[in-house]
Amino acid sequence: MRKAPNIFMRRTVFSAAATFLGTVFALPLVWFVFAPFNARAELGLAIPSPFTLSNFATVFQNTFAMQALLNSLIQAAGGVVLVGAAATLAAYALSRSPIPGKGAVTYILLLFSSVVSGSAAMVPIFLIISAAGLIDTHLAVILVFAGGLLPTAMFILRDFIDAIPRSYEESAMVAGASPLQAFFDVALPVIRPGIVVVLVWAFVNIWGSFLIPFILLRSDKLMPASVAIYSFYSEAGTPIVTLLAAYSLIYSLPVVALYLFVNWKFGFRFFGGIKS
Amino acid sequence: MASVEFQNISKSFGAFVAVPDISFQIADGEFICLLGPSGCGKTTSLRMIAGLETPSSGRVMIGGRDVTYLHPKDRGISMVFQDYALYPHMNIADNIAYPLKVRGEQETRRHARAKEVADVLKIGDLLKRLPSQISGGQQQRTSLARALVYPSEVYLFDEPLSNLDAKLRLEARGFLNHLQRDMGMTAVYVTHDQAEAMALATRIAVMDKGRIVQFAPPIEIYRRPATTFVANFVGNPPMNLVPVEVSIGEGALLLRANGLQLAPIALTDVIAKAAKSGRMTLGVRPEHLRIAVAGDQNVVSGELFANENMGPESLVTLERGDNGRVTARIFTDDEIKVGTSVHLAFDARHITLFDDSGARIPAADER
Ligand SMILES: Nc1ncnc2c1ncn2[C@@H]1O[C@H](COP(=O)(O)OP(=O)(O)OP(=O)(O)O)[C@@H](O)[C@H]1O
Numbered sequence A: 001m002r003k004a005p006n007i008f009m010r011r012t013v014f015s016a017a018a019t020f021l022g023t024v025f026a027l028p029l030v031w032f033v034f035a036p037f038n039a040r041a042e043l044g045l046a047i048p049s050p051f052t053l054s055n056f057a058t059v060f061q062n063t064f065a066m067q068a069l070l071n072s073l074i075q076a077a078g079g080v081v082l083v084g085a086a087a088t089l090a091a092y093a094l095s096r097s098p099i100p101g102k103g104a105v106t107y108i109l110l111l112f113s114s115v116v117s118g119s120a121a122m123v124p125i126f127l128i129i130s131a132a133g134l135i136d137t138h139l140a141v142i143l144v145f146a147g148g149l150l151p152t153a154m155f156i157l158r159d160f161i162d163a164i165p166r167s168y169e170e171s172a173m174v175a176g177a178s179p180l181q182a183f184f185d186v187a188l189p190v191i192r193p194g195i196v197v198v199l200v201w202a203f204v205n206i207w208g209s210f211l212i213p214f215i216l217l218r219s220d221k222l223m224p225a226s227v228a229i230y231s232f233y234s235e236a237g238t239p240i241v242t243l244l245a246a247y248s249l250i251y252s253l254p255v256v257a258l259y260l261f262v263n264w265k266f267g268f269r270f271f272g273g274i275k276s
Numbered sequence B: 001m002a003s004v005e006f007q008n009i010s011k012s013f014g015a016f017v018a019v020p021d022i023s024f025q026i027a028d029g030e031f032i033c034l035l036g037p038s039g040c041g042k043t044t045s046l047r048m049i050a051g052l053e054t055p056s057s058g059r060v061m062i063g064g065r066d067v068t069y070l071h072p073k074d075r076g077i078s079m080v081f082q083d084y085a086l087y088p089h090m091n092i093a094d095n096i097a098y099p100l101k102v103r104g105e106q107e108t109r110r111h112a113r114a115k116e117v118a119d120v121l122k123i124g125d126l127l128k129r130l131p132s133q134i135s136g137g138q139q140q141r142t143s144l145a146r147a148l149v150y151p152s153e154v155y156l157f158d159e160p161l162s163n164l165d166a167k168l169r170l171e172a173r174g175f176l177n178h179l180q181r182d183m184g185m186t187a188v189y190v191t192h193d194q195a196e197a198m199a200l201a202t203r204i205a206v207m208d209k210g211r212i213v214q215f216a217p218p219i220e221i222y223r224r225p226a227t228t229f230v231a232n233f234v235g236n237p238p239m240n241l242v243p244v245e246v247s248i249g250e251g252a253l254l255l256r257a258n259g260l261q262l263a264p265i266a267l268t269d270v271i272a273k274a275a276k277s278g279r280m281t282l283g284v285r286p287e288h289l290r291i292a293v294a295g296d297q298n299v300v301s302g303e304l305f306a307n308e309n310m311g312p313e314s315l316v317t318l319e320r321g322d323n324g325r326v327t328a329r330i331f332t333d334d335e336i337k338v339g340t341s342v343h344l345a346f347d348a349r350h351i352t353l354f355d356d357s358g359a360r361i362p363a364a365d366e367r
């Protein structure tokens, strides 16, 4: 009981510190929410008055910016599908089959992945892609992203699958299922939460990436949103804050929506069925 | 239904030898129990029949066909897993009906069949739930139902009743017994529970450290345990084993141990040979002991250690000096106080002798 004032002091100090930190992190977000609706937005924080949608109207009329959003979607979707499918199959094989040295394979791939998607590899990647005649295509961007993200995705998924008891598939096979049936009927649904995590991770990665599409693409009509944001700069190189803010908000919405959707639809883990 | 055969099967995990060398034959329609302590290789043996584990050497035959390298789905088996292995994303009905689904049965038909089996196992009103939403015992019955929902050549059960309460366990045991008699299923059934093995099996394989120590009908295992290990494993409570010093005098075998008073035993060649080591183990089943009266020839005495009333009968345990206890299963209303001395008697025909190495010595009236 005598300690009570002491605890009170500590709580107060802790709360004050937490509030300060929270504010520091929240301010940019507050700006991010307010600025798009402010016709005279500056880099400083201001409550919109009057509240207006004119910034959005301007952005929506900008066909280049709209096309860029679509391009982002194409590239992200393509990359996600490729990474998801390939990583699932590869990780499943690495986890379940008795291939000797499979542990080493995974680690070496992981080591290389940080090189492949890193800026150090930009020159060789550019050369390979141009030798393949794929410069200035969606496919180039999709392939490079898939190559860069696959090893990490495989690594995450293999860990996830390793943690799932084999008896699920074994009981399916004893019941008469072929390995393929056991995979699709039993293993895939059980590892789906892991796959979804990898898909979201890959989507966010591709959606936010600037360097790779910037280097591999030339024509305006293929540029993704991350590159298109640069069109909201004046000739002199100063940002047009109003448009930039509105476009940024639109640009971030798919990621938020994806997160909410996944959380709603897959935001639970399967468990049970195995005696622990 | 089909026969099962192991031909010189061994199984190692890396450097660890789980099963050194097993051979046995199971005839069509037999119900075999694998009985043995934890880690003795029961599950491993079962998994080799199922095809989930490939033997390191040897051959597995089902119905006369070499299936050693055949995929599990092509072996015509069904199996209850020790850890249930229910599909967590399917409800109970779909879990039970899954084997019918892969066999291409249409949905209404397979659900009707699943309901039938589920009803027998008293999980008929849980069909809409997920495995995580039912109890351990209910999960185990779901797993059992899934194995019984379709006809198989061989049924493999890995401790399928271990998680049920006493009443449900008896019911499920009765149900399996009925199934076996009704349709003559070939089954290999793993259990720790010797009572379960006694009740269900046509033959019991007692395993120890990856070897089969004895493979015989339950009554044979009970009456003539091949080794002290088997004797110690079967029976409730298991056979009393008393290490004795032996000598031969006046043409008979004399046994000596603390608190033991025994009439001389008639010599046979085998007994005489085993007596050379000077040591044997005397075995007497608890149910063959009674409170001694004056004139009893074979008596074991000691202080009362425990007296457990089991309803109709009591388990009376006495302590013979410093080396070991002897338990008797007797019908008595008498209240015996802990610490008082107790004398238990038994008939000479209920004596089992084991030699120095623990192997049973055949009695005089055996071939
Ligand atoms: N995959 C494996 N790798 C290494 N050792 C294993 C493996 N599977 C089983 N073993 C070992 O083989 C031995 C036999 O195992 P098994 O599962 O057959 O025992 P069990 O008789 O079924 O025991 P329990 O009654 O506890 O289920 C054990 O010592 C176990 O540790």
Ligand SMILES: [Mg+2]
Residues within 6 Å of the ligand: B042, B043, B044, B082, B158
């Ligand atoms: Mg086991």
